[in-house]
Amino acid sequence: MASLLDSVDQRTQLVGENRLEILMFRLSSRQIFAINVFKVQEVLHLPKLTLMPKRHPVVCGVIHLRGQTLPVIDLACAIGMRPIVPDANSTIIVTEYNRTVQAFLVGGVDRIVNLNWDTIQPPPGGAGRQHYLTAITKVDDKLVEVIDVEKVLAEIVPYNVRVSRERLDDPVLARARGREVLLVDDSSTALNQLRDTLIQLDLSFHVATDGLKALQKLKAWSQEGIDVTEKLLMVITDAEMPEMDGYRLTTEIRQDPALRDLYVVLHTSLSGSFNEAMVKKVGCNAFLSKFQPDLLVDAVRARLAALEQ
Template sequence: MSGVLSSVDARTQLVGQNRLELLLFHLGGTQLFAINVFKVQEVMRLPALTKMPDRHPVVRGVTHLRGQTVPVVDLRHAIQMGPLKTTEEEATIIVTEYNMTVQAFLVGGVDRIVNMNWNEILPPPGGSGRNHYLTAITRIEERIVEIIDVEKVLAEIAPYDLDLSEDLYDQELLARIKGKDILIVDDSHVALGQMKQVLTPMGLNIVEANNGLEAYQMLMHWKEQGKDLENDLVMIITDAEMPEMDGYMLTTEIRRDPQLKGTTIILHTSLSGSFNRAMVKKVGCDGFLSKFAPEAMTTEVQRLMRVKLGMEAPSD
């Protein structure tokens, strides 16, 4: 698996076609788990660790990779299954980039990479237990694969600071958008909660959808009702990776619709910034935000709203 990212260019072609690749792994048992390959930098044997004082209980230690100090998280422990028990020969780490940070997850072993369609990725069933840490599930060769909500895991290890200065908010703009709708689309309840904390002070009516298909169906329903989407819907903020329909496909479908094509859309994702900026241009988003940077979100959301209302000229 050392060459897991050797064909990134080929994988890039999957995006925008409602497709993805998943890296499958286990956590010391028979159950398979997965994360998106695009978030993986490297898969390798567990290197030597340095144990830091006062570290979080699920962080095994830190290691040095290519000039960076990288925390190593026991993923089994982080999703409340208990610490991973594995031999030195079996111990594997998956080095990932989320939200502009690099971290490694200790796993029992890596299985393989599979190519999937997002409509094969389903929301997790209701219930308790591990579902609390899942964004989705899928079925591969008659086996259930659980896709972990890594954003939730990381937010529990290092909570985000959401205390924003009132000076960040444009009061003239807020007076004009008060009570208007903003649609936020994400399969992570953590991400939805974080966005709501930033957007609530703007006085908007925040509407949530858990995936691109749900958001698209909501838009179609509003059209059938005769809702004035041009004036009442100020913006859509969408994640990239979601079950059933991803954010790229959602944006593509909106741009194809004569009544919706002028909608302001921001792509809000933990995937690689440089990659997403290329995809923003390809599918026609108006902006891109890395998760989770509350000040940047506040600034960019308001900038694009001012552009929409003619209060500010669009940037080049």
């Protein structure tokens, strides 16, 4: 299965081109699911599984892999489907999200495909597992559902959004009160985390669920005669989103004379080392790895301080 990930080394070529690679797999049914290859470290057969007392219902146990102890999450069970019974032939996908590494138990891995983000659509509304999707697409006329892994992980270990008192007492942050910020993310979980953190600074929010909607909102303000650079303290955008990703959004902003001076922060669960290299390529002002409330507030402070210079 290692050869399945050979193409990951070329992933930097996709940045700014509004393209992505997804790893397709099945869970406990014939339906095909996917996650972004950027977040995949490896795919392998399940090593020896150690059961843990008082574990979360969707956690099968832990494995020891290359000096790390990793939780193994039954992804089918986590999104409300029939659980997968682990055995010696089971497959796991080892991923890194928000600076944590975990393994997802899956029914079987299909392949990697390279797509345009504009072929990725938001999921339809509905109950059940629809709440665990960030997008849908079609590959060979088959529906592929892209899982909101951030939501899955947040339900297992809730994120802390409380900003430390030391930071909140900073007089520079008092100047954030009433300022406006555009938040761009396709994950409702991520948007809630951002709002719950930044509301502690008395910031006002505008929200877009993908890069294209964000760009349309920015251009509409500009066409109304609004100085968008004065209106917004910053744009905080995810990297991977349907229709237009955060890299392409930043590129479009920099190419528009009315928008090019906007302060853009890339806020993503993708690998920090990878994104820091790409920030300069597309012109982001800063990069933040999800989800670190104090560092998010530090980014706001840095922007406010820069405005006073």
